[in-house]
Amino acid sequence: MRAYEDWVIEAESKGKKLSEVILEDQMAELEQTEETLFERMNNNLKVMRGSVEAGLSGTRRSVSGLVGGDAAKVEEHRKKGNSLVGMEISGAIAKALAVAEINACMGKIVAAPTAGSCGVLPAVLLTVEEVCQSSDRDIILALFTAAGLGMVLTERASVSGAEGGCQAEIGSAAAMAAAAAVELAGGSPRQTADAAAIAMKSMLGLVCDPVGGLVEVPCVKRNATGATIALAAAEMALSGVRSAIPIDEVIDTMGRVGKQMPCALKETAQGGLAVTPTGRRIQADFL
Numbered sequence: 001m002r003a004y005e006d007w008v009i010e011a012e013s014k015g016k017k018l019s020e021v022i023l024e025d026q027m028a029e030l031e032q033t034e035e036t037l038f039e040r041m042n043n044n045l046k047v048m049r050g051s052v053e054a055g056l057s058g059t060r061r062s063v064s065g066l067v068g069g070d071a072a073k074v075e076e077h078r079k080k081g082n083s084l085v086g087m088e089i090s091g092a093i094a095k096a097l098a099v100a101e102i103n104a105c106m107g108k109i110v111a112a113p114t115a116g117s118c119g120v121l122p123a124v125l126l127t128v129e130e131v132c133q134s135s136d137r138d139i140i141l142a143l144f145t146a147a148g149l150g151m152v153l154t155e156r157a158s159v160s161g162a163e164g165g166c167q168a169e170i171g172s173a174a175a176m177a178a179a180a181a182v183e184l185a186g187g188s189p190r191q192t193a194d195a196a197a198i199a200m201k202s203m204l205g206l207v208c209d210p211v212g213g214l215v216e217v218p219c220v221k222r223n224a225t226g227a228t229i230a231l232a233a234a235e236m237a238l239s240g241v242r243s244a245i246p247i248d249e250v251i252d253t254m255g256r257v258g259k260q261m262p263c264a265l266k267e268t269a270q271g272g273l274a275v276t277p278t279g280r281r282i283q284a285d286f287l
Contacts, residue, residue, distance in 0.1 A: 003248045004152045004193060011189040018189040019141035022148035041140045044110045048122035051109045055098025060105040067216045068105060071098035088127055092231060093224045096123035100223040104216045113150045113159040116215045117173035119223030121146055124177035124230045128184045142184040146176035149196055156248065157255030161208035162267040164258025170226040171203030171254060177230035187238050197243035197250045199233035204257055207265035209272025212283040218273055
């Protein structure tokens with residue numbers, strides 16, 4: 001079974017970025033050139049940028065009417081200088097909401113790792129880009145770091161809400177984003193692992209309880225909170241804070257927790273917020 005720690009050790013021994021080791025691994029496994037893989041990842045980055053822009057316009061609404069326009073509200077509040085948490089964090093919140101809203105409105109997004117968690121990674125990376133003045137190449141490399149962790153998460157646990165709860169979707173996205181953010185900010189391979197572990201630990205046990213069975217409530221807003229958790233985890237790791245539990249053990253734990261969850265809390269809309277009085281009323285409106 002693939003281990004994230006193996007890549008960390010290899011990157012440290014070779015004095016390379018984690019993304020460079022993951023890219024080399026994928027070139028060999030997929031029998032494709034660096035240029036081909038870079039172009040594919042660059043196309044993903046373009047879609048991410050486009051979904052952020054589309055969501056921040058505030059013009060889209062989901063068919064249900066439950067989702068749309070909130071990203072624009074946060075962005076407007078931020079630009080007025082009224083942010084409680086600072087320009088960077090509020091910007092990440094707005095971007096995460098923007099992408100998740102575009103998904104709910106059937107727009108084009110990158111499932112990273114899933115459609116329901118699509119807002120976390122672009123929000124975090126594009127926020128760090130603004131802070132660090134990163135190049136597109138650096139961002140693309142950071143996406144390989146996130147993708148490598150995504151592969152480990154898929155093999156050792158799950159990224160499916162139906163299988164592991166929302167911890168497997170938003171939790172995985174937050175871990176991937178935290179790792180990518182650390183590399184983009186100049187952190188070490190070990191720090192990317194610590195950031196991912198801290199982010200994932202913070203999301204353990206999160207249930208998947210879509211109101212009305214739609215990937216809208218509470219899914220969209222969880223993208224925003226997932227992005228802030230990822231940035232907090234990256235900040236701690238870059239400061240030298242270590243995770244007491246290694247990332248692969250945290251991932252394995254997430255997988256076990258997912259198996260222990262009852263089906264009612266895994267995307268069935270039979271538990272959690274979906275069965276509150278308001279949740280039931282919303283569902284009834286769709287029938």
